[in-house]
Amino acid sequence: MECISVFDMLKIGVGPSSSHTLGPWRAAERWIKELKANNTFDKVESIHVDLYGSLSLTGKGHATDYAVMLGLFGSDPETIPTDTIPTIISNIKSSKTLVLNNERALPFNPETDIVFNRKFLPFHSNGMEFTAMIGDKKKKSTFYSIGGGFVVKEERTNHKRNFEIKCSFPYPIDKGTELLQFCNDLDLPISQVVLENEKSIREETEIDKELQRIWDTMLECMYIGCHTEGNLPGGLNVRRRAYDMNQNLKGVTPYSNPVEWIYSIRSTEVKFRQIIKWVSCFALAVNEVNASLGRVVTAPTNGSAGVIPSVLMYYLVIENHDGNFEDIKKFLLVAGEIGSIFKKGATISAAMGGCQAEIGVSSAMAAGALTELLGGTPEQVLIAAEIAMEHHLGLTCDPIGGLVQIPCIERNAMGAIKAINAAELALDTDPKNVKVPLDKVVQTMWETAKDMNSKYKETSEGGLAVGVNMADC
Numbered sequence: 478m479e480c481i482s483v484f485d486m487l488k489i490g491v492g493p494s495s496s497h498t499l500g501p502w503r504a505a506e507r508w509i510k511e512l513k514a515n516n517t518f519d520k521v522e523s524i525h526v527d528l529y530g531s532l533s534l535t536g537k538g539h540a541t542d543y544a545v546m547l548g549l550f551g552s553d554p555e556t557i558p559t560d561t562i563p564t565i566i567s568n569i570k571s572s573k574t575l576v577l578n579n580e581r582a583l584p585f586n587p588e589t590d591i592v593f594n595r596k597f598l599p600f601h602s603n604g605m606e607f608t609a610m611i612g613d614k615k616k617k618s619t620f621y622s623i624g625g626g627f628v629v630k631e632e633r634t635n636h637k638r639n640f641e642i643k644c645s646f647p648y649p650i651d652k653g654t655e656l657l658q659f660c661n662d663l664d665l666p667i668s669q670v671v672l673e674n675e676k677s678i679r680e681e682t683e684i685d686k687e688l689q690r691i692w693d694t695m696l697e698c699m700y701i702g703c704h705t706e707g708n709l710p711g712g713l714n715v716r717r718r719a720y721d722m723n724q725n726l727k728g729v730t731p732y733s734n735p736v737e738w739i740y741s742i743r744s745t746e747v748k749f750r751q752i753i754k755w756v757s758c759f760a761l762a763v764n765e766v767n768a769s770l771g772r773v774v775t776a777p778t779n780g781s782a783g784v785i786p787s788v789l790m791y792y793l794v795i796e797n798h799d800g801n802f803e804d805i806k807k808f809l810l811v812a813g814e815i816g817s818i819f820k821k822g823a824t825i826s827a828a829m830g831g832c833q834a835e836i837g838v839s840s841a842m843a844a845g846a847l848t849e850l851l852g853g854t855p856e857q858v859l860i861a862a863e864i865a866m867e868h869h870l871g872l873t874c875d876p877i878g879g880l881v882q883i884p885c886i887e888r889n890a891m892g893a894i895k896a897i898n899a900a901e902l903a904l905d906t907d908p909k910n911v912k913v914p915l916d917k918v919v920q921t922m923w924e925t926a927k928d929m930n931s932k933y934k935e936t937s938e939g940g941l942a943v944g945v946n947m948a949d950c
Contacts, residue, residue: 500622505548538879624826702762875940
């Protein structure tokens, strides 16, 4: 049985991509630990990195080369001041020197020492190989970024299972049916079953602290996105829209920080069309920050990071003005568990399954979580998740220019709206009348992913990526 914590599904990191940025960043960190464990770190004379498959084809747009350098430099994606990233990268490029783990200065030219290889490694489309020169010998190590910031080293016969993530939950869950069985046997809501599992590996005070940190990061991300003007980097000249939307919607109530911002929205009379605009604004804000190498929470990926915070924000500012940390806690616990079911039974990697594996999964996570907060039963929570995914099946990943901007940013807004709609449909659904259970849609998503042409899996070789000329943007 594979155990995946909520904190595996919701990670704090730097944009724009969990698989192409956070994953390679973490892989570089792991390689350094490997060198130290083998007592070879102090003997390394030079280093070289090869990127393969999707990491190569869309790596430039996803800042994969930046992520590799930052990981090798020893920076932590959870804590690095994001405004220092351009300076660090510029210094490496100009000096042609990289201080490995901020300890040893080595010759390093990003133009020649990071190679984008178009070929795919057989195990996974997001492969990378780190090489250390020690005398006349080459020490190589291969890693795979399998989505959501997860990195694996060993080849597995079934790549959907990550055998490096193991624990012993009291209520092990692979499928929705198993989750419902525990809820029925224990007479507990989904959030409480998930909490009991989390408590088996950490104290509840630590759980609360980490969940608060995750929410604070989400809220700060939305706030920054709604208060930053200009165009996004990357060459598409995409104008940030969250700023204008927030300015048009916010009213006259003054505020100076994210918490006051929440209260200012609550105090504004919000009509139906404005609700849609606010939810879209929250989602766009997150992914505009993500697209500019800002700090976000993978939920379950960076490319889909805007769906969950925007739906949770919707609950707090529209549905329940008395919402508090306990509501946030329940929402994130349920969302994390639903995401883990998709990861175990299918994939959360766009490079493996297209955008259905990112926006589709995040929409399902948000829909289920919102349903519990709105009073839904465990059965209705899974119905909401199923509805949300069912209507994302087949969604391709075809980013223009390999950038996590078009159509990625807008898709977060669409995924959030679908999540809210799915929750409302589920709340009016009698579980006895359900024809498509969650486990069936998870299986269907995986079958669809395997059938999908590789050019629609985060390679920028099909769809909008080739149908729209960057020069026209």
